[in-house]
Amino acid sequence: MTNDSPLKAILVVLTAALVCSIVVSVAAVSLRPYQLAHQIFNQAQHIVKLAGLMPTNADALSKKDLMDIFLQLDARVIDIDAGKFEKNLNPVTFDQRKAAVDPERSVTIPTEHDVARLGRRSRFATAYLVWDGGQLKRIILPIHGQGMWSTIYGYIALQADLNTIAAVTFYEQGETPGLGTQIQLPDWQSKWQGRQLWDGTGALRFRIATGRVAPESAAARYEVDALSGATVTADGVTNLVHYWFGEHGFQPFLTHLRETPPIRANN
Ligand SMILES: Cc1cc2nc3c(=O)[nH]c(=O)nc-3n(C[C@H](O)[C@H](O)[C@H](O)COP(=O)(O)O)c2cc1C
Numbered sequence: 290m291t292n293d294s295p296l297k298a299i300l301v302v303l304t305a306a307l308v309c310s311i312v313v314s315v316a317a318v319s320l321r322p323y324q325l326a327h328q329i330f331n332q333a334q335h336i337v338k339l340a341g342l343m344p345t346n347a348d349a350l351s352k353k354d355l356m357d358i359f360l361q362l363d364a365r366v367i368d369i370d371a372g373k374f375e376k377n378l379n380p381v382t383f384d385q386r387k388a389a390v391d392p393e394r395s396v397t398i399p400t401e402h403d404v405a406r407l408g409r410r411s412r413f414a415t416a417y418l419v420w421d422g423g424q425l426k427r428i429i430l431p432i433h434g435q436g437m438w439s440t441i442y443g444y445i446a447l448q449a450d451l452n453t454i455a456a457v458t459f460y461e462q463g464e465t466p467g468l469g470t471q472i473q474l475p476d477w478q479s480k481w482q483g484r485q486l487w488d489g490t491g492a493l494r495f496r497i498a499t500g501r502v503a504p505e506s507a508a509a510r511y512e513v514d515a516l517s518g519a520t521v522t523a524d525g526v527t528n529l530v531h532y533w534f535g536e537h538g539f540q541p542f543l544t545h546l547r548e549t550p551p552i553r554a555n556n
Contacts, residue, residue, distance in 0.1 A: 333359035335458045339429050339446040340419045342485055363418040363554060372541030385411045404534035405434025420553050425449045427529055430539055434529025439463030439519040451543045457481040470523035480513045486534050497523040
């Protein structure tokens with residue numbers, strides 16, 4: 290076969306394509322465990338922070354020490370529709386995102402409730418309970434919903450009254466850098482601390498405001514400052530909070546928890 294044979298050119302191109310696809314596949318498969326380990330560690334970091342258990346010398350903390358703190362948390366799976374803990378699912382292995390695409394373990398969200406624009410959701414979610422002795426101190430719940438361009442994933446920690454926000458985090462999103470990504474700014478997230486979800490009449494009042502929230506205003510208890518140039522993402526955040534704390538989200542579970550306070554398992 291001569292060098293200018295078209296058959297040779299095709300063979301060279303096919304061989305190069307085959308070699309490249311093998312290299313990419315091997316790299317993807319062999320890096321997967323590292324990616325998974327990184328994802329688990331990243332989540333653990335967020336949850337430990339939300340639990341209020343991150344030591345002041347966090348930079349000096351080894352990965353193992355952080356994972357030890359995380360694994361000591363009281364993780365439990367919730368049956369969202371039943372509004373109760375689901376004891377038959379293991380919180381360590383349960384994967385809410387996988388469950389959300391499994392017809393057996395997910396439900397369609399009725400349009401009138403689907404303010405977070407999710408379409409479906411898992412029937413179960415993992416909550417993390419933080420204890421102070423025998424007293425519940427915080428509960429951390431997963432939340433997600435549609436922003437402007439992407440699904441935003443986060444967690445909210447509630448204080449023991451199950452109404453006051455102790456902390457929030459958004460650990461994954463694909464919004465525009467400098468605009469929608471402002472939801473990940475620690476200074477903005479710190480403004481959620483102390484805000485309440487429901488008012489005394491039971492109305493879900495929490496929202497991201499349309500401007501700055503005047504500290505002395507009646508709304509200050511429930512509202513967080515707007516994000517400049519990112520109203521669409523901010524509205525998505527308000528909507529996802531409304532979904533997850535609404536009657537199709539965690540509201541039945543939180544009502545049940547108020548009526549039947551949990552008991553520390555390993556006391
Ligand atoms: C290329 C491009 C990307 C944008 N990305 C976002 C975004 O990620 N989040 C967002 O809320 N607004 C984004 N916007 C702006 C929105 O279209 C809209 O103008 C903005 O949310 C309004 O916020 P404001 O009321 O604070 O001005 C983007 C606009 C453009 C042109």
